Amino acid sequence: MTDTVDEVDMPYDDDASQQQKIEALQERLEVLESQNEEMRDKLLDANAENNKYQQKLERLTHENKKLKQSPLFVATVQELSSDGVIIKQHGNNQEALTEVTDEMREELEPDDRVAVNNSLSIVKQLDDETDVRARVMQVDQSPDVTFADIGGIEEQMEEVRETVEMPLKSPEMFEDVGIDPPSGVLLHGPPGTGKTMLAKAVANETDATFIKMAGSELVHKFIGEGAKLVRDLFELARQEEPAVVFIDEIDAIAAKRTESKTSGDAEVQRTMMQLLSEMDGFDDRGDIRIIAATNRFDMLDRAILRPGRFDRLIEVPNPDVEGRKQIFQIHTRSMNVSDDVEFEALAEEITDASGADVKAICTEAGMFAIRDDRTEVTMADFHNAWEKIQQEETDDEDVSRTFA
Secondary structure (H helix, E strand, O other), rough: OOOOOOHHOOOOOOOHHHHHHHHHHHHHHHHHHHHHHHHHHHHHOOOHHHHHOOOOOOHHHHHHHHHHHOOOOEEEEEEEEOOOEEEEOOOOOOEEEEEEEHHHHHHHOOOEEEEEEOOOEEEEEOOOOOOOHHHHOOEEEOOOOHHHHOOOOHHHHHHHHHHHHHHHHHHHHHHHHOOOOOEEEEEEEEOOOOHHHHHHHHHHHOOOOEEEEEEHHHHHOOOOOOHHHHHHHHHEEEEEEEEEEEOOHHOOEEEEOOOOHHHHHHHHOOOHHHHHHHHHOOOOOOOOOOOEEEEOOOHHHHHHHOOOOOEEEEEEEOOOOHHHHHHHHHHOOOOEOOOOOHHHHHHHHHHOOOOHHHHHHHHHHHHHHOOOOOEEHHHHHHHHHHHHHHHHHHHHHHHHHHHH
């Protein structure tokens, strides 16, 4: 029950002057307005909280409804006939004839994947089956490596660009000459010579979809799983073509076939045979280029080396003196190097060093400068870095002999 005017306590005495009464009433009004604003804010917060709980209630209600529904089963369309659609359910290979709407019938084709209910009626069409691991191997963001970041292997870079980049950028040149572009390139050589960097540069320089994998990722425990992943990878490449598929350490699945009867070796060979089929099988591979890399060229099976699968076998050796000098200049572009540093002398000193060794020397030389609280890297730092790297390699070899 709302209070009447007579029942409301006034904020002033009866004997107060008119001005005092007005001032007291104004103060009371300000307090009431402040309280009203505070209550309005609380009301807005309560409404927001109510909306949040309402959304949560709707979500839980929807999830509860889905949990109560019968599950759907995956099946494959076998044939479209005048009587309906013949499907084969996955798992038990049960075949069934079911009717569909005219609209869905126009969208369905043999080998399509569909979802069916308990009565084997088609509920919806499913996307093509592709292993999620294949999707993960697709490179969404190009590496920050360019051909300008690679030194000492100019001839190899040119061959890679001719084999992979040119067919993607200028296919009309091959059409004018009347030849098919090279289908693939195999990079082989010692570790640390820039094989993977060449692949990264290709990924950066071309607009094609780039899919990378390691040979070991295709080796699986269960029968047929590795071969299925290879099929899915090339299916993904066909969907996204033009595409470049890079297989690092390909010797993990493409080693020479032996008479071994173990299940592990048999599974690796099945995976390799699927790879051979995808590279140069009955079906056209499409606008897909393949780059592979290995440190163990001598281990590869002859079948994978023949033309049609890898048309270019490019050896990537350790750089010569001029190459090591270029690599030094590349990796010291952002370094504060003193005037006494002579890259040519360093390149002549570090015989048989790989490009990765040169990069490690530059990094270690910078660390020597940091330890001495200097901002400039001197010639002595590079000498000390090379000696340290050589000592670490010697220690590793001693440890390997100990445990051999």
